[in-house]
Amino acid sequence: MVCGEALDRGDRLIVHMTERSILFLTRKWPPAVGGMETYSVKLTQALVRCTDAPVQVMALPGRRNGLPPTAIRLLAFGVISALRLLLRHRPPAILHVGDLALWPLGLFARLRSRRTQVVISVHGTDVAYPRRKGFGPRAYGYYLRTGSRLMRRAGVIANSDATRDVAAETGWRTKQVVPLATDFAGPPPTGECDPYILFAGRLVERKGCAWFVRNVLPLLPSHIRLKVAGTGWDESEWQVFDDPRVDFLGSLDSEALVEAYRRACCVVVPNIEPGSGEYEGFGLVATEAAAAGGVVVASRTGGLVQAVEDGITGILVTAGDASRWQAAIYRIASWTPGERQAFLLRSMEFCRSYYSWDRVASETLRAYGQRLS
Template identity: 35%
Template sequence: MSRPRLIVLASTYPGRPGDGTPEFVSDLARREAEHFDTIALVPAVPGGATHESEGRLQVRRFRYFPARWERLAHGAIIENLRQDRAMWVQVPCLVLAEALATLRTVRRHRPDVVHAHWIVPQGLVATVCAPRTPRLVTTLGGDLYALDSPLLRRLKGWVVRRAGHVTVMNEEMRRLVIDLGAAPEKVSVMPMGADLSGVVPRVERPDGPVRLLFVGRLVEKKGLHVLLEALRLVRADVRLTVVGDGPLRAQSERAAEGLPVTFAGQLGRTALRQAYAEADIVVVPSVPAASGDQDGLPVVLLEAMGTGCAVVASALAGIDEAVRDDVDGVLTAPGDPAALARALDDLAADPGRRAELGRSARERATEFSADAVGRRYVDLLRSLTS
């Protein structure tokens, strides 16, 4: 019996396993491929093969610019554009190349359903290139929060009104999509899941400095600058490890001078899991960026909770739906270094409370596991094909 055919469109996808690129789209695509013959159509990135196969999942990367400069989709597109305005010339090239690749793939494989990650550009491309195919559009935050000009709002409204269904990361985003014109019954809160299958047991250490961990791309919305300011106010004996890379790395290293901070760069999934296991507190100090962009629900937060680590995070929409303050972790006002420092001091002085928060966080994280979330997405895609 033939299986339904699915095309996944995305602009953030690892070039190779463990290259440090967020893997939430690839994790979900693997679970969708257990039930659909799946093609993930994504932009070329340094180190990524043009074609890959993993069981029923095929990954196809399209070229959109001369290889020497083809870096727009390497990391976060919005932040890349903010840091290097010359990259704007690549934007129409990427959109056109994605549209042509989608048209070819739709004609050859005749999908039963398309899953487009981000309203712009993938949702727009899917709407234009596969108008007769049922479409699920998932927005993860950046396109919804940051791309807010009148023209882009009209384009986003056009896309979400024509989608079979739209999924978002939190209730605030659901309200924003409905404001764009989507029917309320066609908008669901379904965040990306965290792969908890290979969680490394926590490493308890009775003495020594309290180990803090920050994981994320070094861009404004991740809030590392707030954490570094908070560290100058912390009285406890702590050590911070920063995992990740990005356009603000050099600036962040300068801001960390004189502080007990180690910049570890990007880590693959195995090494990152070990880093979670060795941390006492994972800090997620997300803030709204000047562009309006902000996190919807960081997968890093869910991975840390799944490890059973105490977390301190910003009370932003999405984060506050996953973390119940003083139950699964501690929430502080975004952009408030003094409040963050107080929370870190309190937890650093109370290992018993850290352990209690970690236990609750581990239980809570199962609701957001990649397996649980994958099942929900598969059910939704099946409903669209029928």
């Protein structure tokens, strides 16, 4: 069902509040680029399709260059949002806070009306940051523990079992795990591929690209190249481009990325488990690649175990085990075109039926409980 009052104004959904309304509040919104931004936009669009309750978005847009808002804008957004929650004429039935860092805004909503149910999404870095060393992570850990005590009645939605477990380290109890989705899609598979492997995503330590280049690429036939599509990287990952078998593609638009997924012998998501305690909250690139028609090989770690349906949408391999990675890639390279096509037909069909934003919206609505009835 579609909310008839919804209007489109600059990529935001604006509706009139009623006693059955949903207010989604987020600091992650386009033109900033990232998984949490995608989640915010796609979920709110799907909520409008899947319920007749009015849906409103209160969002802080990112910068035009794709980066998040500045610290000053973020602080101003928090203050303005708190005032709007306190002073609004008609409080929402549901306040859905987009990530755990904004938990205090749930308090302001509850001060305005005890009838408002607060729901908070948790993702990855927003719960894992306290695992790092230093004053900042330690202070943020105290901040989250304080929130878990003050917001005991909040309904927490995690994007994976791994995120649920990390959130529990600071006292947050998850009500429901709702794996993410994608609207990536490719044409019917042909069974043909080119002799290259694709890595897509940010070049940071936990994503494992440098580890793959050092430990797995040398074990593969010399004619197989690694293509890297991504932006932004840690200095420690620069060594990736010193290898003569690595080609850097930069940032690709969605159409070019789908084609790169489809043409690759396989798409690798070789996450490792760094000493910093960082982990993959979900691993949306694995789901996107499978939906686009790529054969995915991913580490069996973090949220990737729910981003990949092992044996159906991809192959899960022990993180950090180079010999198993080599064996999995050799297996895929040995498929006949018919075997490859059959695998991809099953994979893409599963992605269409399960990794859909309407399914995410439906499960989110169930987490809201009875407040919309």
